[in-house]
Amino acid sequence: MRRLPLAAAALATAVLSALVTSPAASAAAPVPRAPAGLPAAVDDLAAYEGATTCADVQPGTRELRDLLLTTYGRQVIGTHRACPVGAAVDSEHHEGRALDWMLDAGDPTDAATARTFLDWLLADDAANARRLGVMYVIWDGRVWKSYRAAQGWQPYAGPNPHTDHVHVSLSRRGAAAETSWWTGRTDPAEAHWVALGGTRSALGDPVAGGPRFAGASARRYENGTVLWTRDTQARAVWGAIGAAYVQRGLASAVGLPVTDEFGVPGGRANHFQRGSVYWSPRTGAHEVHGAIRDAWAARGWESGRLGFPTSDERTVGGVRRSDFQGGYVTWSAGRGVSVHTG
Ligand SMILES: [Zn+2]
Secondary structure (H helix, E strand, O other), rough: OOOOOOHHHHHHHHHHHHHOOOOOOOOOOOOOOOOOOOOOOOOOOOOOOOOOOOOOOHHHHHHHHHHHHHHHHOOOOOHHHHHOOOOOOOOOOOOOOOOEOOOOOOOOOHHHHHHHHHHHHHHHHHHHHHHHOOOEEOHHHEEHHHHHHHHHOEOOOOOOOOOOOOOEEEEEHHHHOOOOOHHHHOOHHHHHHHHHHHHHHOOEEEEOOOEEEEOOEEEEEOOOEEEOOOEEEEEEHHHHHHHHHHOOOOHHHHHOOOOEEEEEEEEEEEOOOEEEEEEOOEEEEEEEEHHHHHHHHHHOHHHHOOOEOOOOOOOEOOOOEEEEEEEEEEEOOEEEEEEEOO
């Protein structure tokens, strides 16, 4: 070690003891404490997913707000913004995927706090932004976009310069609290399984092998399957619906799942890209899709006169047909949909 002149050494000691003994005001702002069990790998950078629906504040948004409050104290953090009436949904705030952290860029302490957090977020190729599912951040006239990460911070051209708050928008995975910060898993399908309850979920424990699905990554569990694409996110099928979907190859008719299984009066259901599978104890699990599903949905789904489906759609006498508890529905290119009840 290079020898310091005596005066400089004394000064260094004085500065050091000042750092050690002075109150927190002059200390650097803290950074969020990483949860135990984070994998070494990080999640992919979030793609751009604009807001399309109105929704309440989502779990990952709430968790991130709590993480900021825990780390930095009681600053005001807003998450919810009501959807515009008669206007387009145009903000992740409307979809419950954004928060505003009220800091003043003109206040040195606030500015240092924001800088410390944002440096932490974007260090190491944006490792923590990836782990949290941050899609973009706006602060003090600049914006960082995960989907333009190579450009780094860019001037922000929007009407509000964001000098009074840090805006954070999350990806759908991040907002679902299904990124590795929250689940300890970087694989989206596996993270969804963790979020559903892992080994205690309806899916049970992981198993090897299982069928492949075109364009989707799939993970098999004892009692079901989680399928993931960027468009559909990670969604699960299980139980009788999952068995029908996988064993009868229903993906060709209805596509990939866009919901997990959910309860309906008298049974269970899953929605898919182009159709649905409905199950009840008496009817078993059957798919309904296309124009026949539209007609069935228009008549009240399983709660209407047709009730639950009792067959998959198939060709009977030259027309497409689905049977239901209360009748049947046919479709042909020439005649369109006919509903037969009673
Ligand atoms: Zn905002």
